[in-house]
Amino acid sequence: MINANKVNLIINNNNLTVNSIIKSTQQDCLPTSWFNIIRVKDSGDLSDKYQDICQNHYSDNKWILMINPEHNSLDQLSIMGKISPEKILKVNANKVNVSLDHIKNTLLKGTCSAMILSNAHYNEAELKEISRCAAQGKTQCIFLQTTTTQTLKKLH
Structure with missing residues (x-):
């Protein structure tokens, strides 16, 4: 009988550089906890994501900023009482200049x-860079990407 918990391994530490491993791990892991890309299938899925995000990130002292949100989904959730619209700021990039610098500055402020x-x-x-700014400002940054059927076909 083989005991999988007692595997005999030969460890060779001669070729490892600990400092480079620690530095790259810190740089790679920190920003990802503040930055997330979420794939959305359809309007129902989008409504669920909006509801989850609003419930998970609601704070009395801070806003939830939505850039180019799908207004119908938000309005429906608000009418149903599933989200509270008082702390949600909606920005339409077609009406307001939302440059990369504006996004980074907003993330860095932490408001x-x-x-x-x-x-x-x-x-x-x-x-x-966006991920780094989100981590530094302790602001969760979430990208919602709509997945089309053409995109799904390309993936398979």
């Missing part, structure tokens, strides 16, 4: 408990 960006498109370097 919001969460910032939700719907269908925003940034490159990897910009996403890392």
Whole structure:
């Protein structure tokens, strides 16, 4: 009988550089706890995500900032009494300049408990910078990305 808990391993520490491993782990792990990308399938799924986010990040002292939200889903949740609209700020990027610098500055200020960006498109370097700012400002940053059937077909 083989005991899986007592596997004989030969450990070779000669080739490990502990400092580089610790530094990269700290840099990679910290921002991801403040930054999240959530895939959304349809309007029902979007309503569920909005409700979860609002309930998880509601704070008496801070706002939940939504950039380009889907208004019908939010209005429906508000009417049903599932979310409280008093602490939600909605910004439409077509009417207000929402640049990357504005997003980073808002995250760094920490005046919001969460910032939700719907269908925003940034490159990897910009996403890392947004993630860093979210961690530094202790503001949860959530990207909601609508998944279309064409995107799903490409993934399979």
